[in-house]
Amino acid sequence: MRIDPEKAKALPIRSIEADVERGRLRFFAKAVGQTDPIYSDVDAARRAGHPDLPVPPTFFFSLEMDDPDAFSFLADLNIDLGRILHGEQSFTYHSLAYAGETLLLKSRIADVHTKKGGALQFLVKHTDITRPTGEPVAEAEFSLAISHPEVTS
Amino acid sequence: MTTTTEIAVGTELPPLRVTPISRATLALFAGASGDHMPIHIDIDAAKKFGYDDVFAHGMLSMAYLGRLLTDWVPQEKIRSYRVRFTAVTPLHAEPTCTGRVTAIDDGIAIVELTVTLADGTVTLRGDATIDLT
Numbered sequence: 625m626r627i628d629p630e631k632a633k634a635l636p637i638r639s640i641e642a643d644v645e646r647g648r649l650r651f652f653a654k655a656v657g658q659t660d661p662i663y664s665d666v667d668a669a670r671r672a673g674h675p676d677l678p679v680p681p682t683f684f685f686s687l688e689m690d691d692p693d694a695f696s697f698l699a700d701l702n703i704d705l706g707r708i709l710h711g712e713q714s715f716t717y718h719s720l721a722y723a724g725e726t727l728l729l730k731s732r733i734a735d736v737h738t739k740k741g742g743a744l745q746f747l748v749k750h751t752d753i754t755r756p757t758g759e760p761v762a763e764a765e766f767s768l769a770i771s772h773p774e775v776t777s
Numbered sequence: 778m779t780t781t782t783e784i785a786v787g788t789e790l791p792p793l794r795v796t797p798i799s800r801a802t803l804a805l806f807a808g809a810s811g812d813h814m815p816i817h818i819d820i821d822a823a824k825k826f827g828y829d830d831v832f833a834h835g836m837l838s839m840a841y842l843g844r845l846l847t848d849w850v851p852q853e854k855i856r857s858y859r860v861r862f863t864a865v866t867p868l869h870a871e872p873t874c875t876g877r878v879t880a881i882d883d884g885i886a887i888v889e890l891t892v893t894l895a896d897g898t899v900t901l902r903g904d905a906t907i908d909l910t
Contacts, residue, residue, distance in 0.1 A: 648809070655802075655809035656840040657795055660847060681843040681858055685836055689811030705814070706826035710835040714859030720852060 626772060627701050627745055629736035635697055637731040637749075642687040646723040649677045652686065666723075676722040684715060684753055684764045687729055697733065697749075703770055711746055711769035718760040721753075727761060728754050734765065745770045779849050781909040784886050790876035793845040797871045798833050806837045833866035838874075838892045838901050845874040845890070850907055856885065860903030871895040876905075884910045 646666065653663040661668035662678065669677050679687075688694055698705065721727060734750040751764045796802075800818075807818045812834050815822035823831045839860050846855055866872065872892045880887040885906050892901040 651805075651809040652840075655805040656837065656844065658844055660844075678852055680840070681846065681852065681855060682836060682840045686809070686811045689813075694811075705816070709865075710862050712859065712861045713836065713839055714857065716857045717855055 626742075627703065627736050627747060627770065632697075632701055632733045632736050632747060635700055635733055637697055637733070638691060638693070639731075640688065640691050640729040642690045642727050642729060644679055644687070644721060644723050644725045644727060646677055648686075649679065649683070649723050652680065652683055656680075674720070674722065676724050679721040679723075681715060681717070682713075684729075684751075684762050685713065685766070687727060687753070688731070688751055688764065698768075701747075703747075707771045707773075709769045709771075710766065712765075712767040714765045716763040718762060721755075721761045726756060728756060730754075743772055745772065781850060781854060781886075781907070784850075784878055784881070784907070784909060786878055786881055788878040790845055790849050790888065793841060793848065793874040795841050795872050795874070797869050798837070798866060800831070800868065802837070803831060803833060803868075806834055806840075810834065810836055810840075812836060830868055832868065833870070835860075835862040835866075835901070838862075838866055838872055839903075841872060842874045842876075842890050842892060842901060842903065845876055846888070846905055846907075849876070854908045856906040856908050858903070858905040860890065860901045862900065863902055864898050864900045866892075866894065866900050870900075872900065879904075881909065884908065 650664045662672045729751050731751040735748040737746050746767050748767045753762045803817050817834050876888045876890045878886050879889045888905045890903045
């Protein structure tokens with residue numbers, strides 16, 4: 625089913641309050657083969673001038689996944705999981721975040737656009753990540769490509 | 778790690794070759810990243826969706842490219858980082874991450890980034906901006 629851009633952009637997405645945990649950052653470092661000790665060893669991080677383990681550049685996406693219903697907006701839009709692929713991902717950084725912090729993630733569907741004569745639709749989700757004080761930490765944006773094989777261009 | 782004063786247009790980042798992607802790699806990354814999409818960890822789900830087998834999360838390759846960047850400059854120097862996923866990464870693929878400085882303007886370097894598999898397939902293209910000040 626094709627996505628109605630106006631309906632998508634009006635869809636409310638639940639905000640997330642995410643606790644950044646040391647153990648989770650260590651697990652992430654292991655999973656991506658990270659060998660730089662500042663991402664897994666608090667003493668090494670402190671020796672490098674950090675207050676705790678830094679949140680690595682792409683981990684903000686994982687904080688979005690902290691909501692067990694992170695992709696419920698796809699169901700709300702009747703999008704079949706088998707027809708989506710991650711198209712693009714971007715991050716803008718304002719300040720480093722660290723283990724032990726609580727971060728707020730507020731998301732919205734920022735855009736829906738079409739390519740290949742309608743055979744592909746792109747849904748763009750934008751997330752602002754801040755400290756509870758409102759201080760900006762990062763912005764994340766992902767674009768999902770949704771195929772509509774029934775459309776032949 | 779490079780000091781940012783040594784960075785010039787044409788500077789190539791030391792390439793990062795990662796070990797071949799196994800099912801264990803994908804299981805660990807699913808848990809650690811929080812992306813539990815079954816298409817990456819469950820062969821039955823992958824087949825149901827028309828794929829021969831599971832394939833790697835795009836964000837795993839983006840994390841590898843992130844390692845390329847933070848091995849090169851301190852993370853606080855990275856101002857932005859974006860990628861386009863151009864092909865899926867199959868099981869057993871051997872990704873290599875590369876980067877090259879293509880422009881420097883007003884103290885900000887633009888690094889073009891690529892992940893390429895052993896057979897030449899480009900799976901990610903992107904760029905990052907690095908604060909040189």
